Amino acid sequence: MSGAAFGGENAESYYDEGLTAAMKGDLSLAAQYFEKAIRLDSKMATAYHQLGRCYARLGKLKMAIALLGQVVDKRPDLCAARIELGHALNGIAQFDGAKRQFHAALETEPGNTKAFLGLAETEALQGRWDDALRFAQSAQLTGGNTYPVLYMLGETARHAGQAELSVKSLQKSDKLLEKYLESNPDKPEGHYLRGKVAAAMGAFPTALQHFREAERRTDAARAYLAYGESFTLADVLARQVECLEAMGRTSSIGEVIDRIASLNPEHPAVKAASGG
Numbered sequence: 320m321s322g323a324a325f326g327g328e329n330a331e332s333y334y335d336e337g338l339t340a341a342m343k344g345d346l347s348l349a350a351q352y353f354e355k356a357i358r359l360d361s362k363m364a365t366a367y368h369q370l371g372r373c374y375a376r377l378g379k380l381k382m383a384i385a386l387l388g389q390v391v392d393k394r395p396d397l398c399a400a401r402i403e404l405g406h407a408l409n410g411i412a413q414f415d416g417a418k419r420q421f422h423a424a425l426e427t428e429p430g431n432t433k434a435f436l437g438l439a440e441t442e443a444l445q446g447r448w449d450d451a452l453r454f455a456q457s458a459q460l461t462g463g464n465t466y467p468v469l470y471m472l473g474e475t476a477r478h479a480g481q482a483e484l485s486v487k488s489l490q491k492s493d494k495l496l497e498k499y500l501e502s503n504p505d506k507p508e509g510h511y512l513r514g515k516v517a518a519a520m521g522a523f524p525t526a527l528q529h530f531r532e533a534e535r536r537t538d539a540a541r542a543y544l545a546y547g548e549s550f551t552l553a554d555v556l557a558r559q560v561e562c563l564e565a566m567g568r569t570s571s572i573g574e575v576i577d578r579i580a581s582l583n584p585e586h587p588a589v590k591a592a593s594g595g
């Protein structure tokens with residue numbers, strides 16, 4: 320970060336610069352701006368919130384949890400912060416804490432679709448697929464057939480032994496992404512998410528093709544956000560590794576892991592490859 324914020328040396332200007340950087344996917348720069356805003360105004364809850372979001376997307380989950388926890392303490396009615404805190408807690412396997420945040424969000428907003436999806440995620444991460452499916456169905460009732468709902472419904476139904484529901488849901492989600500790509504053919508987000516859907520359906524050659532299309536459109540210096548899911552080039556490559564493993568094409572995996580390590584040595588795919 321160089322020089323003062325465009326609007327002057329005040330917390331609001333640095334906050335605005337942080338939002339702009341985050342929208343462009345430059346999360347490290349965004350975090351610096353939000354940190355500066357907090358130094359200038361230690362009571363600026365929105366800056367703590369956005370900084371916590373940046374840390375979560377950067378994979379710095381413990382830092383994100385500390386910040387989002389402060390926001391929730393000061394603003395217990397702020398459902399967005401609770402839900403982001405819940406996801407961060409899921410990321411370090413603190414499932415009871417995550418569930419408390421999602422349920423608290425539902426107490427404030429009984430029809431909050433993102434909270435139901437968070438509970439579905441929490442149960443899925445523990446292998447409780449029937450419960451996960453139940454929460455995914457609740458999300459569908461409140462939020463309709465959006466991509467995040469249909470994908471979660473497809474994933475949880477597959478593991479819960481409801482193959483027909485899974486296939487129908489994933490096919491619907493893919494149709495939505497197909498339309499998204501018609502309007503955004505040169506952006507990586509649609510290709511990345513279609514790859515996830517194809518992988519969930521077991522179509523790994525198709526998934527690999529989508530992830531390679533995403534790779535060609537992904538800037539190594541950026542983080543991307545679509546339908547609430549953040550990803551980087553390292554994540555795109557890690558998805559390719561999963562496809563190659565599923566297809567038994569293990570000879571080319573080492574090269575991809577090396578590329579991931581050069582981008583992010585702390586990436587879970589690198590740690591998994593090294594047995595960490």
